[in-house]
Amino acid sequence: MTSTDLLIDAFGRVKESVQATVKGLDADALTYRPDEEANSIAWLIWHLTRVQDDHISEIIGAEQIWTSGGWAERFRLPLDLHDTGYGHTPEQVAAVKTDAETLAGYHDAVHAQTEDFVQSVKEPELARIVDENWDPPVTMAVRLVSVIEDGLQHVGQAAYVRGMYERGNA
Template structure:
């Protein structure tokens, strides 16, 4: 393991911790509440950030996503294809993310986190320079992709924490 791997493991650990803090103790109506008809719910935000991490890390590792390989797709029972990650979802799609529990959301996040740590532990410094996506200019390296996933996940986790705070402190009416 490298110093870079250690830092990335710490950063992904912060995502996991925030997800747990955000969803623990929320009722089903709080998980699906939206601050307005165009806003994202806590359930959608946590599902999406975990799907992106699962999707991008599996692609980088050349592995199957846990979403399908471990049956999370069936357990979540959402009205989307198994390939859906939430990218490009409409407000109607966000509203369709229903019936999830804190345990289901954290269970999937924990599984993805554990697989992420296992993958990162096996990397050498030279691995971070490997190009994983040539669709961009410049091409995206593994190191850049991992930082991007962390940045996106922490932003969404922060958004979910904000929604939780608003709901729990009554600053805006529940929807």
Template sequence: MKTAELLLDGFGRIRQAVAATLEEADAAALARRPVGNGNSIAWLLWHLSRVEDAQLASAAGLEQTWISQGFAARFDLPLAPRDTGYAHSTEQVDAVQAAPELLLAYYDAVHSQTVGFLTTLDDEDLDRIVDTRWDPPVTLGVRLVSTLADCLQHAGQAAYLRGLHTARPGA
């Protein structure tokens, strides 16, 4: 297996988790926040999509699909156009609400751009420096793995919440 194939498999698992979490989801379940102030499913899936979109678009030298494909306008959130959700207040988390179809359409657009980029990579590309703000500077390989790890964690959190919202007492 080549590195690009491994990365494609990993990012494909995010896509599977997002789709499974959204399957037959309703607006109430997507907006519900555990303990009243935790992150909702909608926020978690929007955030992981924004993170993957922002990180991979930057590394690939592409525009974020959030902007280029009009998702910022379609979601119509009271947030800055390049906001990805880091350090959101409880009010900002509450503001992120969307239909399951829109959340999936956005993630699918992000995933499509991710796949397009990953298929162009050779092993040597992973050593390219993509962020000099850190010491040591961040390579493409490190950025891809950190993005994959972050998004998989959020996908798991969203799936867990979906299970909590659909679990039957005594089941």
């Protein structure tokens, strides 16, 4: 197995988990929050996808799928176009409302760009510095693993919130 194969598999696991987590959920389930300070499923999936979109687009020097694919218009969120959700207030979390198909569709589009990019990466390119704002500077490999880790954590949180919602509303 190559590094590319491993990365494709890991990003694929995030995608599969996103799909399974949002499948069949209505607006009430997607916006359910265990308390007023908690994140909703919609926010968690939107956020992990925004982070992946932002980071992959930056690495490849392309416009984010959020804007280039018309997703910002579909979501119609009262947020800055470049907002990824980092540091959101409870009110901003509550503002992320959409349907399961839109969440899954946006993630699918970002995943497709990610997979296309990762398939084109040659092993030596993974050592390229992509962010010098850290000590040590961040390589492409480290950034990709970070995006995977962030995605898996947030989709796990979303799946947990789904379970809470289903147990409380079954």
